[in-house]
Amino acid sequence: MNWEIIVNSDYKDTVAETGNKLLIGNGYLGVRGTLDEHEKEELVAITLAGIYDKVGNGWREPLNAPNPFWSKIHLDDQLLTARSENVIFHEQNLQFRYGILIRETVWKTEKGNITLKTERYADINAVNKLHYRISLSSDQVMHLRLSTGINSDVWDIHGPHYKGVRLIEKDSCLACEALVQNDIDRVAVVREDTIAESSIYEKRLVTDESKIFNCYEIELNPHQSFELTSEIAIVTTKDHSDALNKAIQVCQSSSSSDKTNHLSKWDKIWNTCEVEIGGDEMAEMGMNYSLYQLNIAAPRHSKSLSIPARALSGQVYKGAIFWDTEMFMLDYFLWTQPEIAKTLIGYRIDTLSGALEKASQYGYEGAFYAWESQEGGFDACSDYNVTDVFTNRPVRTYFKDKQMHISSAIARGIDYYVQVTDDFSVLLEGGLITVIECAMFYRSLLLKPLLKDHFVINDVIGPDEYHERVNNNAYTNYMAHYTIKCAIEQAKAVMTLYPEAYLAIDKVNDISEKLKKLEAVVDKIYLPKPNEFGLLEQFDGYFTLEDITPDIAKSRLKHPKEYWGGGNGVASDTQVIKQADVLTLMEVRSDIFSPDVIEKNWHYYEPRTEHGSSLSACMYALTACRFNRPDLSYPFFLKSALSDLKGGGKQWAGLVYIGGTHPAASGGAWKSLIQGFAGLELSENEPLLSPNLPEHWQYLVFRINYKGKLIKIRINSVKGSYHILREEIK
Ligand code: IFM
Numbered sequence: 001m002n003w004e005i006i007v008n009s010d011y012k013d014t015v016a017e018t019g020n021k022l023l024i025g026n027g028y029l030g031v032r033g034t035l036d037e038h039e040k041e042e043l044v045a046i047t048l049a050g051i052y053d054k055v056g057n058g059w060r061e062p063l064n065a066p067n068p069f070w071s072k073i074h075l076d077d078q079l080l081t082a083r084s085e086n087v088i089f090h091e092q093n094l095q096f097r098y099g100i101l102i103r104e105t106v107w108k109t110e111k112g113n114i115t116l117k118t119e120r121y122a123d124i125n126a127v128n129k130l131h132y133r134i135s136l137s138s139d140q141v142m143h144l145r146l147s148t149g150i151n152s153d154v155w156d157i158h159g160p161h162y163k164g165v166r167l168i169e170k171d172s173c174l175a176c177e178a179l180v181q182n183d184i185d186r187v188a189v190v191r192e193d194t195i196a197e198s199s200i201y202e203k204r205l206v207t208d209e210s211k212i213f214n215c216y217e218i219e220l221n222p223h224q225s226f227e228l229t230s231e232i233a234i235v236t237t238k239d240h241s242d243a244l245n246k247a248i249q250v251c252q253s254s255s256s257s258d259k260t261n262h263l264s265k266w267d268k269i270w271n272t273c274e275v276e277i278g279g280d281e282m283a284e285m286g287m288n289y290s291l292y293q294l295n296i297a298a299p300r301h302s303k304s305l306s307i308p309a310r311a312l313s314g315q316v317y318k319g320a321i322f323w324d325t326e327m328f329m330l331d332y333f334l335w336t337q338p339e340i341a342k343t344l345i346g347y348r349i350d351t352l353s354g355a356l357e358k359a360s361q362y363g364y365e366g367a368f369y370a371w372e373s374q375e376g377g378f379d380a381c382s383d384y385n386v387t388d389v390f391t392n393r394p395v396r397t398y399f400k401d402k403q404m405h406i407s408s409a410i411a412r413g414i415d416y417y418v419q420v421t422d423d424f425s426v427l428l429e430g431g432l433i434t435v436i437e438c439a440m441f442y443r444s445l446l447l448k449p450l451l452k453d454h455f456v457i458n459d460v461i462g463p464d465e466y467h468e469r470v471n472n473n474a475y476t477n478y479m480a481h482y483t484i485k486c487a488i489e490q491a492k493a494v495m496t497l498y499p500e501a502y503l504a505i506d507k508v509n510d511i512s513e514k515l516k517k518l519e520a521v522v523d524k525i526y527l528p529k530p531n532e533f534g535l536l537e538q539f540d541g542y543f544t545l546e547d548i549t550p551d552i553a554k555s556r557l558k559h560p561k562e563y564w565g566g567g568n569g570v571a572s573d574t575q576v577i578k579q580a581d582v583l584t585l586m587e588v589r590s591d592i593f594s595p596d597v598i599e600k601n602w603h604y605y606e607p608r609t610e611h612g613s614s615l616s617a618c619m620y621a622l623t624a625c626r627f628n629r630p631d632l633s634y635p636f637f638l639k640s641a642l643s644d645l646k647g648g649g650k651q652w653a654g655l656v657y658i659g660g661t662h663p664a665a666s667g668g669a670w671k672s673l674i675q676g677f678a679g680l681e682l683s684e685n686e687p688l689l690s691p692n693l694p695e696h697w698q699y700l701v702f703r704i705n706y707k708g709k710l711i712k713i714r715i716n717s718v719k720g721s722y723h724i725l726r727e728e729i730k
């Protein structure tokens with residue numbers, strides 16, 4: 001398989017997309033795939049996981065570290081960049097098997113040709129470390145100037161987040177210590193350069209307001225290039241109280257074996273997850289690239305951290321954690337690297353207090369998880385999440401208040417984790433009470449209409465965000481019911497298997513009382529049923545709305561960036577939906593909806609879906625597999641798998657920029673491939689497979705971790721029948 005992504009140009013209007021596509025990272029940080037000479041205008045950013053700041057009334061967002069890859073080359077007074085007219089070759093090459101980004105640019109000048117090569121990677125083992133190499137060569141004798149060092153002036157959406165920077169040279173390192181506006185946190189970036197002995201140069205140190213760098217006056221000739229190796233460390237006060245000195249120590253601990261260890265760790269990661277698809281190179285590459293994106297976002301260095309909706313590709317969506325993680329990404333980790341799944345769940349367990357507080361602020365019981373969760377479970381979702389294109393005024397949206405299905409995602413994540421791994425420690429260490437509190441939240445939403453013997457749930461937003469404040473959204477009602485059932489069942493399982501632990505949890509949390517309350521309502525929640533045509537109404541009154549297609553809705557826009565939903569969007573009073581809603585329910589609960597019903601709903605809702613969210617396509621891919629139509633599923637699978645390679649996703653919600661990478665689509669692509677086409681599901685003794693592959697695929701090879709055993713599965717497709725081979729691997 002081709003493990004390279006190549007970009008040969010650098011234009012103003014493609015830097016955003018290229019920066020996402022060529023992202024490198026290691027779960028601690030993500031480095032956008034910008035060029036060495038780029039500035040904040042080109043969206044240069046090293047986004048740090050789990051550390052946030054708020055400036056004035058701006059949105060609270062993750063910090064971008066000062067940029068240690070800042071480099072400029074001058075020939076006389078001419079700045080050489082990838083956009084210079086005299087470029088005769090330019091390439092950025094992401095070797096995504098190993099997360100290494102290589103750049104090569106050749107300029108043809110009057111004095112001769114100049115070649116610049118750089119290489120950077122984020123160490124996958126020691127996550128505070130980055131490695132950088134610069135090589136300059138020429139076919140003629142000439143003099144060049146290279147300025148290279150740390151630039152603290154980086155891309156910010158709601159910044160600047162640093163109120164002051166200290167730029168010093170210490171212990172032969174360049175160091176930048178940035179003090180965050182919150183007056184508490186500091187980010188230290190340290191870089192130590194080593195120059196090959198054969199290089200001929202003079203060096204001077206330069207500092208200005210935002211940068212510290214070395215200026216190298218270089219003599220090149222055809223036999224003598226200039227070779228610089230740079231070891232970099234980034235440490236924040238969240239990691240260590242003396243971030244600066246710790247960073248120096250980390251930086252100086254680098255050794256030549258770092259790269260060997262980096263490569264071998266990546267090989268080990270691929271051994272858990274690589275896929276092979278016979279007869280479809282594009283799908284194979286797209287899928288493995290999606291897994292790369294998930295793997296560079298995975299918090300391997302922590303026991304309690306999660307993956308933001310735009311991973312570590314920048315500050316979009318406030319670097320916050322959405323339902324995307326549990327509903328779209330978790331299964332991939334659970335089935336390949338379960339320890340990472342445990343860390344993602346650990347984050348939710350540790351942020352339960354934030355969810356309890358949010359519920360009580362709204363007057364509910366239990367745990368109402370943050371729609372956009374930052375550290376401690378703080379809900380970063382703004383009351384005004386969209387800006388009106390005509391008035392430039394913020395628009396009141398109700399995502400934070402009304403996307404009540406969020407807590408069911410956490411319950412589902414914990415439930416599925418226990419089912420797949422049989423690891424009850426998660427339940428004993430906070431998971432059980434988390435699920436019970438989620439269930440208590442749904443209980444407190446239940447309303448009993450006069451003369452009815454059931455409970456309804458009113459005034460919510462389902463997965464389709466264009467229709468706000470609706471009643472009895474089928475997804476929400478079913479998931480509320482599922483959460484309550486799950487709480488009761490998990491409590492019973494813990495009581496039976498771990499009676500002492502159960503008593504201890506009960507003593508602190510009074511769960512027996514809560515379970516009685518849950519048992520009293522569980523069978524009385526209104527679960528709307530499919531009508532005489534087999535169709536399940538998305539919410540009360542949905543079928544009475546104007547029935548138009550997304551294209552017609554689009555034709556009514558008065559501005560290309562106009563928001564489609566909310567109070568008066570072009571979709572709000574129509575049946576046009578943003579993303580899979582009923583079909584998401586039918587995927588999550590495919591155990592209770594028949595293939596025939598799923599098929600009918602698929603054909604009804606798909607033509608009405610805008611797919612304005614990257615979470616949408618995979619749900620249509622998965623559900624088409626439930627009624628055995630891999631042909632229908634395939635384009636939706638491909639759309640998810642290629643979402644970061646092809647770009648083209650929505651970049652704006654009103655005037656708010658929403659670009660970046662799409663880890664939920666990547667996770668959804670894996671789900672479509674493995675749980676859809678291969679039909680992987682749990683059964684009593686071993687994972688069950690019921691393949692139904694696209695016709696042009698000759699085979700599918702993938703790996704799963706089942707209860708600690710790594711298993712390689714090969715499905716050969718021979719004239720419409722399948723041969724399955726399983727092999728345990730080390
Ligand atoms: O969680 C999603 C939501 O469902 C649709 N809007 C974007 C969010 C983040 O991906």
